[in-house]
Structure formats: C-alpha cells, structure tokens
Amino acid sequence: MxxxxxxxxxxxxxxxxxxxxxxxxxxxxxxxxxxxxxxxxxxxxxxxxxxxxxxxxxxxxxxxxxxxxxxxxxxxxxxxxxxxxxxxxxxxxxxxxxxxxxxxxxxxxxxxxxxxxxxxxxxxxxxxxxxxxxxxxxxxxxxxxxxxxxxxxxxxxxxxxxxxxGNFSVGVNPTLLEQAGVAMPDDTTWTWDEFADIAAQVTAALGAQGVYGFDMFGAGTAELGAWVRQFGQEVFPTDDQTAAEPATVASYFEFAKRLVDTGATPPASVQSENTAAALDTTLFATNKSAFHLQFHTQISAYAAASGNELRLLRLPAQQKGESPRMVNKAxxxxxxxxxxxxxxxxxxxxxxxxxxxxxxxxxxxxxxxxxxxxxxxxxxxxxxxxxKIALEFTQAITPELVDPPQVTPAGASSWNTDFPTIGTEVLFGRATPADAAERTITAAAGML
Missing domain, CATH: 3.40.190.10 (Periplasmic binding protein-like II)
Known part of the structure; x- marks a missing residue:
C-alpha cells in the first residue's frame, strides 16, 4: 500500500x-x-x-x-x-x-x-x-x-x-533462494507468470520448514496500482488517463488466487495474520518468505530483522519485453x-x-x-x-520510470481500508474476482 x-x-x-x-x-x-x-x-x-x-x-x-x-x-x-x-x-x-x-x-x-x-x-x-x-x-x-x-x-x-x-519493488532473500536451489531471477526480463513459478518452486523446496516463496498478494493498494498501470490504466485517473477496467482488476484478483492455489503464497488465513503483524515479526522479516512487495527503503528494516543481506528487484512485467512501468513516489x-x-x-x-x-x-x-x-x-x-542497496536501486531504475500517478484524491479517505477488505474477501473465497473488480471500480470512482 x-x-x-x-x-x-x-x-x-x-x-x-x-x-x-x-x-x-x-x-x-x-x-x-x-x-x-x-x-x-x-x-x-x-x-x-x-x-x-x-x-x-x-x-x-x-x-x-x-x-x-x-x-x-x-x-x-x-x-x-x-x-x-x-x-x-x-x-x-x-x-x-x-x-x-x-x-x-x-x-x-x-x-x-x-x-x-x-x-x-x-x-x-x-x-x-x-x-x-x-x-x-x-x-x-x-x-x-x-x-x-x-x-x-x-x-x-x-x-x-x-x-x-519510494519505489514499489520486490524484496528478495538470496539466502532462501540458495537453500531452495533456485537461481536469482533476471529482474530486467521476468514476468508475473515467471515470478509465480519461482515462488512456487521455493515453497515446494522449503515448505516443510514453514517457508513460502512469496508472503502475500491480493489486498494491497500499491499492488493494484502497479498492476493496472502495466495495462496503461490508473485506479484514480486524471482527465488524460484511462481508468482501471473491470477485466484488468479481475485479472489482479485471479492472479492472487492462482498464487494461493499453487502454493506460491500462503493460505488466506496466514496472509491475514501476516498483514497484522509488526514488521520485524512478518514472514519476510523472519526468513519465512523469499519474496515481498515493498517500497524499497524498507529493505534496511527487513534486513536488520532477518539477519541476512537482502536485495531489491524490479517489479515483474505482464509480458516478456514489456516495461513494468514503475514510478517514483514521494x-x-x-x-x-x-x-x-x-x-x-x-x-x-x-x-x-x-x-x-x-x-x-x-x-x-x-x-x-x-x-x-x-x-x-x-x-x-x-x-x-x-x-546503499536502496540508493543504488533508485539510481539504476530512474531512467526507466514512467510518469507517476496523481496523489491520492482528497475524497479517497477510506481507500486504504475499503480495498483491502474487498481483496481479503477474494482470498477467503467469499467474493469472485469479477464481483470484486466491479466493487473496486465502483468504490474508486466514487472517491474521485
């Protein structure tokens, strides 16, 4: 978020x-x-x-x-x-x-x-x-x-x-990848599908130790914003931008369900507990997850908690050869x-x-x-x-960034509570991706 x-x-x-x-x-x-x-x-x-x-x-x-x-x-x-x-x-x-x-x-x-x-x-x-x-x-x-x-x-x-x-990015624990026998991905070319497969491989290799490939996905506003931006859309568009479409938002929720179904992420109950935990007790901070989506300056806090040197990777893209359309955020x-x-x-x-x-x-x-x-x-x-890793990451990706979205609209005071509620219902199977997408779009439009 x-x-x-x-x-x-x-x-x-x-x-x-x-x-x-x-x-x-x-x-x-x-x-x-x-x-x-x-x-x-x-x-x-x-x-x-x-x-x-x-x-x-x-x-x-x-x-x-x-x-x-x-x-x-x-x-x-x-x-x-x-x-x-x-x-x-x-x-x-x-x-x-x-x-x-x-x-x-x-x-x-x-x-x-x-x-x-x-x-x-x-x-x-x-x-x-x-x-x-x-x-x-x-x-x-x-x-x-x-x-x-x-x-x-x-x-x-x-x-x-x-x-x-602040750059929304992928934090990675190289130690866990090595233990799982999984190579460090090439973040200049990888896609979400490849990311999902890699995360599932880590869980398959280390799941008996309580380790997951990826800790949580499907109920974060920053996640959704990054996802729809890769389709040339925005959750809160300006007059010259395209609003997020139902099929795009539904694909986000469908991907979240796929991650759970393949074991790439934990079950909904574990994800829910993880989101409520203090940073230093989360799965990523305690070496129980190889990947975590975060704003890049969080990397020091997670490294201090985990006791391992962590790295930062670009967001995956939707398709090979496409830009992940990352942005700067203040x-x-x-x-x-x-x-x-x-x-x-x-x-x-x-x-x-x-x-x-x-x-x-x-x-x-x-x-x-x-x-x-x-x-x-x-x-x-x-x-x-x-x-230094955070600073060098910023410098490396700056030439690749696209224009940032507008700031959170004045009327969007409840967005950071409304959307996670919708996403969590999908993870628990209480809402379909299509229904959740319609609710998401209606909620966002009402805040503009």
Missing part, C-alpha cells in the same frame, strides 16, 4: 499505509472545512525573512530514532541561522493527523508540516498549504527530477517538496502552512533540510532516498550497506 508510517520507524524502514492499520486520521480532515477561504499561494500573514518573527514550529511524526536525527539537523540549521528559532513537535502516526487537522481548523497550524501522500490533496485542495513557488527564492529545487518534483502538485499547485523517493513531503507568518523562514528551513550537507549527512535516508541526485552522491559514503 502507499504511504503511512502506521508504526513509525526510520525512513529506511518507511512503510506505506499498510494493511496493518487503517488510515484513521483523514476523518479529522473534514474539520478543515471550518477554515476560512485561504487560497494556496497566500501566506495569510506577514512573512519574516530571518528577522526572528517568533518561533518556527515544525511538525513531524516518527519514532525516537527519527526524532533524534531530526533534532540534530535542526541544531545545524540554527547554527547557520541563529536568528531563527525552531521547535519540533513530534507525534505518533494517528495522533499526528488528529492534531494537525484540529490545529489547522483552529488557525493554529505548525509553520512547517511533514506531509504524507495520502493526505496532501486533502489539505492542498482546502487551501491549507502554501504554494511553494511563492518562496522559490528561499527554496531551490531546480536540481530535483521534474517527475519527482511534480508529485508535490495538487490541482497544479506545488504544495509539497518531496523529501525522498516517501513524504515538507509542506508549509498557508497561514504561516514566517513563510520565508519556513522555506529556508525546508531548503536546508533537503539540500545542505550539514543536515543531509545526518538524515541520510531517514525519510527516504533523497530526491535530489547531488544529495544522493553526498550521502553515499556514510550509508550502511543496505541503505
């Missing part, structure tokens, strides 16, 4: 809104309707340019490790800008969005906001986020890849500066409140956190592989081996 730290960890362990926990915070976003009209691009107050102007409030979510590194980077910013005071307001995932929605509706939003893909449209379309083009003199993102930068657009307005990249963003009275100071802060070596060499891949190529090169010497 796409992007929520439901159990926040460093960005090398960054997880998208998983099946583990529903996205509850968006319910609170409805309170934003109480905001007086404040169009993106208007700071809503007088901006300060390094003259103090009170304390710059920065809101973040994450665990103690992320917070500690963030505070170290903030200390470097304050050394370089002694006239700007900064305070970091950190929360765990769910309470973070509750607090942000309440504060924004009360005109008490933090100045700088760590923003997530699943929420950026909900805030951006309500005028709660500043148009960052208005502070381009302080925030220079000219080095960032245009496709990556454009993931911060909401209705054509640049409201989120991408912090890092791991998260820095946004600025539209009503801040310190828009220029806030932009200086964001620029420092994204581009200045004094900060980037502290944060490294904490919030994802940096979205700016020169920063990637700066931090490479200080990365651990698994973080």
């Amino acid at each position: 796409i992007n929520a730290d439901t159990n926040p960890a460093p960005a090398t362990t960054h997880r998208g809104p998983s099946r583990r926990q529903a996205l509850t915070g968006l319910a609170a976003v409805g309170s934003l309707a109480a905001l007086a009209a404040c169009a993106p691009g208007s700071s809503g107050g007088s901006s300060s340019s390094g003259d103090g102007g009170g304390t710059l409030r920065v809101s973040t979510w994450g665990n103690d490790s992320r917070l500690k590194l963030t505070q170290q980077a903030v200390a470097e910013f304050q050394k370089a800008n002694p006239d700007i005071k900064v305070t970091v307001e950190n929360s765990e995932w769910t309470s973070y969005w509750d607090k942000l929605a309440t504060g924004t509706a009360a005109n008490d939003s933090p100045d700088v906001i760590q923003m997530d893909e699943a929420y950026i449209a909900a805030y951006g379309t309500r005028g709660a986020l500043l148009d960052l083009e208005t502070v381009s003199a302080q925030l220079d993102l000219s080095e960032m890849d245009e496709k990556m930068r454009d993931t911060g657009l909401v209705d054509g307005t640049f409201v989120g500066a991408p912090i890092g990249t 791991s998260m963003y820095w946004s600025i409140a539209s009503r801040t009275t310190q828009s220029e100071n806030a932009a200086k802060f964001v620029d420092f956190m994204l581009t200045d070596p004094a900060a980037t060499k502290i944060l490294t891949t904490e919030r994802g592989v940096p979205a700016i190529p020169s920063v990637q090169e700066d931090i490479l010497p200080v990365l651990d081996p698994q973080a």
Whole structure:
C-alpha cells in the first residue's frame, strides 16, 4: 500500500499505509472545512525573512530514532541561522493527523508540516498549504527530477517538496533462494507468470520448514496500482488517463488466487495474520518468505530483522519485453502552512533540510532516498550497506520510470481500508474476482 508510517520507524524502514492499520486520521480532515477561504499561494500573514518573527514550529511524526536525527539537523540549521528559532513537535502516526487537522481548523497550524501522500490533496485542495513557488527564492529545487518534483502538485499547485523517493519493488532473500536451489531471477526480463513459478518452486523446496516463496498478494493498494498501470490504466485517473477496467482488476484478483492455489503464497488465513503483524515479526522479516512487495527503503528494516543481506528487484512485467512501468513516489513531503507568518523562514528551513550537507549527512535516508541526485552522491559514503542497496536501486531504475500517478484524491479517505477488505474477501473465497473488480471500480470512482 502507499504511504503511512502506521508504526513509525526510520525512513529506511518507511512503510506505506499498510494493511496493518487503517488510515484513521483523514476523518479529522473534514474539520478543515471550518477554515476560512485561504487560497494556496497566500501566506495569510506577514512573512519574516530571518528577522526572528517568533518561533518556527515544525511538525513531524516518527519514532525516537527519527526524532533524534531530526533534532540534530535542526541544531545545524540554527547554527547557520541563529536568528531563527525552531521547535519540533513530534507525534505518533494517528495522533499526528488528529492534531494537525484540529490545529489547522483552529488557525493554529505548525509553520512547517511533514506531509504524507495520502493526505496532501486533502489539505492542498482546502487551501491549507502554501504554494511553494511563492518562496522559490528561499527554496531551490531546480536540481530535483521534474517527475519527482511534480508529485508535490495538487490541482497544479506545488504544495509539497518531496523529501525522498519510494519505489514499489520486490524484496528478495538470496539466502532462501540458495537453500531452495533456485537461481536469482533476471529482474530486467521476468514476468508475473515467471515470478509465480519461482515462488512456487521455493515453497515446494522449503515448505516443510514453514517457508513460502512469496508472503502475500491480493489486498494491497500499491499492488493494484502497479498492476493496472502495466495495462496503461490508473485506479484514480486524471482527465488524460484511462481508468482501471473491470477485466484488468479481475485479472489482479485471479492472479492472487492462482498464487494461493499453487502454493506460491500462503493460505488466506496466514496472509491475514501476516498483514497484522509488526514488521520485524512478518514472514519476510523472519526468513519465512523469499519474496515481498515493498517500497524499497524498507529493505534496511527487513534486513536488520532477518539477519541476512537482502536485495531489491524490479517489479515483474505482464509480458516478456514489456516495461513494468514503475514510478517514483514521494516517501513524504515538507509542506508549509498557508497561514504561516514566517513563510520565508519556513522555506529556508525546508531548503536546508533537503539540500545542505550539514543536515543531509545526518538524515541520510531517514525519510527516504533523497530526491535530489547531488544529495544522493553526498550521502553515499556514510550509508550502511543496505541503505546503499536502496540508493543504488533508485539510481539504476530512474531512467526507466514512467510518469507517476496523481496523489491520492482528497475524497479517497477510506481507500486504504475499503480495498483491502474487498481483496481479503477474494482470498477467503467469499467474493469472485469479477464481483470484486466491479466493487473496486465502483468504490474508486466514487472517491474521485
């Protein structure tokens, strides 16, 4: 699924809104309707340019490790800008969005906001986020890849500066493949059919030890998005894109059932338990699954839990010779409140956190592989081996990427709970692929 730290960890362990926990915070976003009209691009107050102007409030979510590194980077910013005071307001995932929605509706939003893909449209379309083009003199993102930068657009307005990249990919445990006598696949040519066969071979060889070839498939929003994109379709299409078709979505569910039937993935009950488990107790993290679909910066967390060096592979394609049509996704963003009275100071802060070596060499891949190529090169010497694997994977596939989809629409607050419910019913045999496809398309269309 796409992007929520439901159990926040460093960005090398960054997880998208998983099946583990529903996205509850968006319910609170409805309170934003109480905001007086404040169009993106208007700071809503007088901006300060390094003259103090009170304390710059920065809101973040994450665990103690992320917070500690963030505070170290903030200390470097304050050394370089002694006239700007900064305070970091950190929360765990769910309470973070509750607090942000309440504060924004009360005109008490933090100045700088760590923003997530699943929420950026909900805030951006309500005028709660500043148009960052208005502070381009302080925030220079000219080095960032245009496709990556454009993931911060909401209705054509640049409201989120991408912090890092996330590529939905295949994590692989080479040790398990070796134990199963299965060769490492060529991810530049493999197809989903080949992937299914390889996973089934691993289960056949190691199943007596409780090992599966592939841990779970069939109820993930990121999975579905990647699958239909390979047919030139999108779950949430823009005006110039093709909407996901019933036959395409049905083929996704049919493939999920095939994986179970052939033993490539566990039975539905095991998959369901696995989705509810903490990351370090999942099948992939405990060396009980050779393959796992994930955003690539999670690889360090899984490697730390498994005790093995893990690798990353491209997504399989539908047919030989076809592109897997992988995309960049922002791991998260820095946004600025539209009503801040310190828009220029806030932009200086964001620029420092994204581009200045004094900060980037502290944060490294904490919030994802940096979205700016020169920063990637700066931090490479200080990365651990698994973080280097994530960075090198990003660099290798970047020339192959296609345009990313639009961010999760403002009305799609329940998508990350509605779709997994549908997919799970297929896995348990309570819904047919065709019926589930119709329900999926109806649900998605109703959210646009």
